[in-house]
Amino acid sequence: xxxxxxxxxxxxxxxxxxxxxxxxxxxxxxVYKQLPEGLRLLSAxxxxxxxxxxxxxTQGAFYAVWCVDGQYLSALRMEPYHDGYLLAGLETIPDERxxxxxxxxxxxxxxxxxxxxxxxxxxxxxxxxxxxIAVHKACGFVFLWDEADYIDGTHADDASTWIWK
Numbered sequence: 001x002x003x004x005x006x007x008x009x010x011x012x013x014x015x016x017x018x019x020x021x022x023x024x025x026x027x028x029x030x031v032y033k034q035l036p037e038g039l040r041l042l043s044a045x046x047x048x049x050x051x052x053x054x055x056x057x058t059q060g061a062f063y064a065v066w067c068v069d070g071q072y073l074s075a076l077r078m079e080p081y082h083d084g085y086l087l088a089g090l091e092t093i094p095d096e097r098x099x100x101x102x103x104x105x106x107x108x109x110x111x112x113x114x115x116x117x118x119x120x121x122x123x124x125x126x127x128x129x130x131x132x133i134a135v136h137k138a139c140g141f142v143f144l145w146d147e148a149d150y151i152d153g154t155h156a157d158d159a160s161t162w163i164w165k
């Protein structure tokens with residue numbers, strides 16, 4: 001079932017961290033390599049919490065999560081971007097991948113989004129992430145350009161930008 005979350009208070013933080021464990025481990029190993037391994041994930045999760053506090057202060061930003069029996073299985077963020085919205089942070093718990101939860105999450109989020117807005121939705125996808133590209137295509141996204149300009153001002157040549165209208 002789809003849950004739309006519009007504030008940090010509504011978010012079950014430990015469950016969202018379960019969804020993003022792999023990303024947080026990669027981030028922690030990159031940014032906190034001087035720390036003992038056990039503290040890297042904790043530090044990354046603390047950074048993510050601070051990020052989420054700022055994210056939810058953005059007018060119109062929300063989290064979408066796919067839940068089964070009250071457990072978060074897949075998640076994504078939606079926030080204002082250029083002339084539309086950016087779908088970002090799509091992740092699924094590793095043990096639940098390949099079961100269609102990301103596709104269900106995107107499709108239901110876009111159905112809900114379309115009831116409130118006609119703005120385009122963009123998504124940046126790493127070029128090497130064939131699974132994510134396939135899911136986005138199945139949800140109606142089309143390739144727009146061969147690079148990505150992120151909300152924080154960074155640029156990536158290893159990602160492409162896709163659009164859903």
